[in-house]
Amino acid sequence: MSLFRPAVEKMKGYVPGFQPKGLGFIKLNTNENPYPPSEKVLNALKEAVNARVRLYPDPVADELRMELAKAFRFPKDWIMVGNGSDEILNLAMRAGVEKNDKVLITEPTYILYEVLAQMQEAKIIRLELDEDFNLPKQVDTRGIKMTFISNPNAPTGALFGREQLRKICRASKGIVLIDEAYADFAKENCLDFVREFKNVIVTRTLSKSYSLAGLRIGFAIARPQVIETLMKLKDSYNVNRLSQVAGIAAIRDRGVMKRTVQQIIRDREFLIQHLERLDFSVIPSQTNFIFVKHARYDAFKLLKELERKKILVRFFNRPRLKEYLRISIGRNQEMIKLVRELERILK
């Protein structure tokens, strides 16, 4: 007899991007923000490091939910906070999907969806994206229990059209979870779909645009009945005391986030220009990363060459994806160094 469920023993599990122990790396492999969070966030954190850490945090993160409610103009009971948005994806899958239920995900997309679906022993239905990594015109949603769509998508960076997504939400009988981890870098989003459809969950994170990946703060916006259901499954104290403090300060001071995002977008366009000059094709990106393929040079070889120079980017060993590298947008100086190294390698 095996110790665990066979489905779990068979799973590979999610493999996060490499986090080097040493210093001196240019880290462009996990879509972190190269800039620090707002000074007010750091000060609030410092102040919160006191004896009160002996107390449990607010189990439902009410003050942070109030801030989010004000910022996004939704009532508080339409919002829940998670230990990163990954926790919310996990809760949604556990709440909504059981063995043999059909889960619709695009191919390619964020690999965690497939891992979570495997955990529930769901049937994964893959919606193959077209050659430009856009959604196909027709999407069959019959019999689908839950749909996970990352918009903008990962790892391609491409933004799907709102009308196409609206059609999917309208046609779906099950929940449609729109993962907007990168929405702050995009020209539009689908947050308003939550008001329009009872079956839509939108998730966001403070990991990317707010520079708080290390504190693990994500949130979901959906109808109160949906939020209430997800909250039943969460850990009692899923968002720690310091993260709640940081989250509140970050949302209050989100002007800083907006300026950082503008800088990253400028550097994204700067990098794209240079990579195109070096014969890369670049998928149009609405995120803080780009997905690129060189006309002649093998992606894995390029990854290894860059690694030798202590520049980390991300490679996915999967059909179609293995022709590409995903490069997070770093500081301008890091982008210049990357371009220089690529010029040397490709010479």
Ligand SMILES: Cc1ncc(COP(=O)(O)O)c(C=O)c1O
């Ligand atoms: C599409 C997508 N969703 C969710 C996440 C996870 O975000 P969080 O740090 O909030 O768990 C990531 C992180 O890489 C992501 O790429």
